[in-house]
Amino acid sequence: xxxxxxRIMRHEITSIFREAHAWLTPILFFIxxxxxxxxxxxxxxxxxxxxxxxxxxxxxLLAILMSIGNLFxxxxxxxxxxxxxxxxxxxxxxxxxxxxxxxxxxxxPLILISPLLGxxxxxxxxxxxxxxxxxxxGTPVLILLGGIGAALLVGIRGSGxxxxxxxxxxxxxxxxxxxxxxxxxxxxLPITLHFAMMGAFIALSLAFAPLLTSVALRLxxxxx
Amino acid sequence: xxxxxxxxxxxxxxxxxxSQKGLPxxxxxxxxxxxxxxxxxxxxxxxxxxQGDGFRIIYVHVPAAFTAMLxxxxxxxxxxxxxxxxxxIAAICMSSSAAIGAWFTLLALMTGSIWGxxxxxxxxxWDARLTSVLILLFLYLGFISLQSVITNQNARDRAGAIIxxxxxxxxxxxxxxxxxxxxxxxxxxISKFATPSIAPAxxxxxxxxxxxxxxxxxxxxxxxxxNQIILRExxxxxxxxxx
Numbered sequence: 001x002x003x004x005x006x007r008i009m010r011h012e013i014t015s016i017f018r019e020a021h022a023w024l025t026p027i028l029f030f031i032x033x034x035x036x037x038x039x040x041x042x043x044x045x046x047x048x049x050x051x052x053x054x055x056x057x058x059x060x061l062l063a064i065l066m067s068i069g070n071l072f073x074x075x076x077x078x079x080x081x082x083x084x085x086x087x088x089x090x091x092x093x094x095x096x097x098x099x100x101x102x103x104x105x106x107x108x109p110l111i112l113i114s115p116l117l118g119x120x121x122x123x124x125x126x127x128x129x130x131x132x133x134x135x136x137x138g139t140p141v142l143i144l145l146g147g148i149g150a151a152l153l154v155g156i157r158g159s160g161x162x163x164x165x166x167x168x169x170x171x172x173x174x175x176x177x178x179x180x181x182x183x184x185x186x187x188x189l190p191i192t193l194h195f196a197m198m199g200a201f202i203a204l205s206l207a208f209a210p211l212l213t214s215v216a217l218r219l220x221x222x223x224x
Numbered sequence: 225x226x227x228x229x230x231x232x233x234x235x236x237x238x239x240x241x242x243s244q245k246g247l248p249x250x251x252x253x254x255x256x257x258x259x260x261x262x263x264x265x266x267x268x269x270x271x272x273x274x275q276g277d278g279f280r281i282i283y284v285h286v287p288a289a290f291t292a293m294l295x296x297x298x299x300x301x302x303x304x305x306x307x308x309x310x311x312x313i314a315a316i317c318m319s320s321s322a323a324i325g326a327w328f329t330l331l332a333l334m335t336g337s338i339w340g341x342x343x344x345x346x347x348x349x350w351d352a353r354l355t356s357v358l359i360l361l362f363l364y365l366g367f368i369s370l371q372s373v374i375t376n377q378n379a380r381d382r383a384g385a386i387i388x389x390x391x392x393x394x395x396x397x398x399x400x401x402x403x404x405x406x407x408x409x410x411x412x413x414i415s416k417f418a419t420p421s422i423a424p425a426x427x428x429x430x431x432x433x434x435x436x437x438x439x440x441x442x443x444x445x446x447x448x449x450x451n452q453i454i455l456r457e458x459x460x461x462x463x464x465x466x467x
Binding site for chain 1: 307359362363365366369370373374379382383386387389390391393394397398401402404405
């Protein structure tokens with residue numbers, strides 16, 4: 001079972017690397033969005049430093065929303081999903097595996113590149129470390145919640161902007177506590193609460209999101 | 225047992241016929257509550273010692289906000305029944321409630337703004353309660369737009385049910401996150417109800433108005449549900465006999 005999941009993951013990663021341009025688009029989108037903020041805000045350094053966590057989080061959120069809609073699209077179009085649902089394998093585990101792969105492919109690069117963007121926004125090393133640890137805890141939650149939306153809209157044509165409308169209100173707690181880590185750090189207040197809350201969000205969404213996503217996927221296949 | 229219940233008492237036909245008989249009673253009750261609430265609230269209740277007659281918008285604002293939240297919980301309960309027992313009537317209740325809930329939320333936000341301008345000196349502040357209600361509106365709109373793009377009836381009911389359930393799990397988390405966020409950002413120090421107790425002469429009309437708003441929701445809900453039932457059961461014989 002575990003081997004099969006690993007093999008699915010490896011297959012996924014190799015096939016995405018073979019069409020690197022598709023994979024690079026959300027990452028480029030992230031970088032360009034972050035660079036647009038200083039241009040619109042002006043080159044006021046303390047202001048940029050204060051806004052940096054908000055800029056990076058909002059850009060990462062938008063980049064994730066760009067790619068998450070395609071999470072199950074190919075499998076649904078090729079009929080792979082129907083076979084999987086009919087088979088005796090656990091759909092929930094497969095969903096979790098897909099989400100993990102998606103996180104490795106689309107979120108990890110964003111996190112790895114954010115120190116570079118942090119330099120552009122005048123963050124120092126300790127601030128950068130806090131930002132990265134926040135992103136590491138928060139982005140899986142964004143993927144897990146986004147997966148529910150992607151599964152609900154999987155068979156629907158022209159649902160491009162519907163996914164963000166559906167999912168963004170659910171992202172609010174992560175968006176409060178994620179950038180909040182740095183804001184509280186700037187205010188010289190303890191930040192343990194933030195990490196505890198982010199941990200709670202990730203635990204809660206890990207428990208519920210894959211299950212709800214597989215329910216939603218079954219539904220989409222039954223109806224078409 | 226549940227299936228017997230489903231086919232006997234919760235069938236669309238039974239609901240349609242019972243609601244027809246029940247509607248006049250609910251409408252009478254609504255008119256009674258509404259008339260008492262409006263007359264007692266606007267003319268009999270004493271003016272507030274700080275806000276003067278301006279406080280009387282409470283009789284629209286609080287019932288609207290209360291009903292808006294209550295409708296979301298009605299929707300979420302119906303969503304659970306839809307997913308677990310596949311109750312058609314629950315699915316109809318859920319999708320008919322959404323638009324009413326969105327309007328009540330909008331009404332609560334607008335009356336809150338109108339109240340806030342003279343009392344706080346601003347149309348809008350990022351207060352925890354205001355922000356939560358705004359997000360509630362977004363959740364309603366997301367639900368409505370999801371249901372509007374799905375054409376298959378069964379998929380539409382169940383997709384709506386999933387998103388309503390996800391929303392109701394998230395609602396308390398969002399609410400407490402926003403409260404916490406608000407305290408970090410040094411929110412306004414004036415709170416809406418600084419005094420915990422409210423004079424009975426002001427309270428009873430308020431309770432009557434809350435009941436009236438909820439009854440109004442029930443009336444509109446029943447009318448919309450009956451409409452939905454006719455649309456869904458267009459081809460069955462009983463509906464032709466009834467109409």
